[in-house]
Amino acid sequence: MNVLLVGCGRMGGAMARGWNGAHRVLVFDPMAAELPDGAERVDSLDAVEVEGELAVVLAVKPQVFPSIGETLRPLAAQGALFVSIMAGITLTGLGDALGSGRVVRTMPNTPAAIGQGITAAVAGRDVRMGDLATVNGLLEPTGQVVWIDDEAQIDAVTAVSGSGPAYFFRFTEALAKAGAQAGLPPALSMQLARATFTGAAALAGADPAELAELRRQVTSPGGTTAAGIAEMDLNHAIDVIVQAVVDAAAARSRELAG
Template sequence: MTILLLGCGRMGSALARGWAGRHRVQVFDPMAGELPDGTERATTLNDIEAANELTIVLAVKPQVFGSLAQDLRALAACDALFVSIMAGITLKRLSNALGSARVIRAMPNTPAAIGRGITAAVAARDCRTEDIATADALLLPTGPVVWLDNENQIDAVTALSGSGPAYYFRFTEALAAAGAAAGLPSALAMQLARTTFTGAAALAEADLAPLAELRRQVTSPGGTTAAGLRAMEADDAIDRLAGAIIYGAAERSRQLAG
C-alpha cells in the first residue's frame, strides 16, 4: 500500500514511524525539516501517483485543509481512501470538499506521539469493510483504536480523550502548587506530584481492577486519604467540575464543526 501523509508534525511523524518499512510512505509538508526514516518527501501533490491501494492521511491543521482540497480531488477520483485526524472537519465537509465517499474521521490524543494514545474513529456510510480495516491498521501503532456508532459521539470523544491529557496535566500542576503552599519547596512539590501522576497511571494500566477498587486500596477509614477525598467530593465538587469540563469542551467541538 502507498500512504500519502499530509502534515508531518508530532502526530503525523508518530504515525509515519509506525508505517515505515511496511508501506511506501510519501510525506507532503513544505514546513517539515527532517522526515522519519523510511519515508519519502513529496514536493508537490501533482507528483503523487494514483497507485492502487492509495491511502491519504490528513494530518494538517484544519485551516490548511481548504487550500489543499482541490488538488486532492484528482486523487479522490482515482479511488483513494482518506483518513482525517483534523479536528472539527466533519465527514460531510470532507466528502464534499474531496468529492469522495471513502472518508474516515479519527480523533487521536497526544500520547499517541509515543505510542501510548487512544484513537476514536468513525467511517462515512459508503466506506467499505476493507476501508475500516485499513484505517484501523494504520492508526494502531499509536495505541488502541475504538470505532464509534455515529459521528455525533466524536464531540464527546474530543472533550474526554482528545483534550483529556491537558486536564490531567493541569490537575497535577494544581497539586504541586498546593503542596508548595503547604510548605514544600516548589521543585520538590512538582517532582512528587508529577511522579505520583505517572505512577498512578502506570498502576491503573497494570492492575485491571476497577478504579474505585484501586482508590479504596489507598484509602484507610478515617485516614489522610479519606480526608482529602471528602474535600474533593464535598457538594459533588469533583463530579460537577468534570461535567463542566466535558460539556464546555464538547460544546466548543460542536461549534468548530459548524
C-alpha cells in the same frame, strides 16, 4: 500499501515512524526539515503517482485543509481512502471538499505521539468493509483504536479523550502548587506531583481492577487519603466541575464543526 501523509508534525511523524517497513510512505509537508526514516518527500500533491491501493492520512491543522482539499480531489477520483486526524472537520465537510465519501474521521489524543494514545474513528458513507482493517493498521502505532457509529459522539469523545490529557496536566499543576503552599520546595513538590501522576496512570493501565477499587485500595478509613477524597466529594464538587469541563469542551467542539 501506499500511504500519503499530508502533514508530518509530531502526530504525523509518530505515525510515519510506525509505518516504516510496512508501507511505502510518501510525505507532503513543505515545513518539515527532516522526514522519518523510510519516508519519501513529495514536493507537490499534484505530483503524487502510485500503483495499487492508496491511503491518504490528513494530519494538517484544520485551517490548512481548505487550501489543499481541491488538490486532493484527483486522488479521491482514483479511489483513495482518506483518513483525517483533523479536529472540527466533519465527514460531510471532508466529503464535500474531496468529492468522495470514502473517508474516515478520527479523534486521537496527544499520547498517540508516543504510542500511548486512544483514537475514536467514524466511517463515511462509502467506506468499504476492508477499509476498517486498513485504518486500524494505520492507527496502530498511536495506541488503541475504538470505532463509533454516530458521528455526533465525536464532540463528547473530543471533550473526554481528545482534550482529556490537558485536564490531568492541569490537575497535576494544581497539586504541585498546593504542595508548595503546604510547605514543600516548589521544585520538589512538582517532582512529587508529576511522578505521582505518571505512576498512577501506569498502575491504572497495568492493573485490571476498576478505578474505584484502585482508589479504595489506597484509601484507608479515617486516614489522610480519605480526608482528601472527602473534600473532593463534598457537595459532589469533583463531579460537578468535571461535568462542566466536559460540557464546555463538547460545546466548543460542536461550534468548531459548524
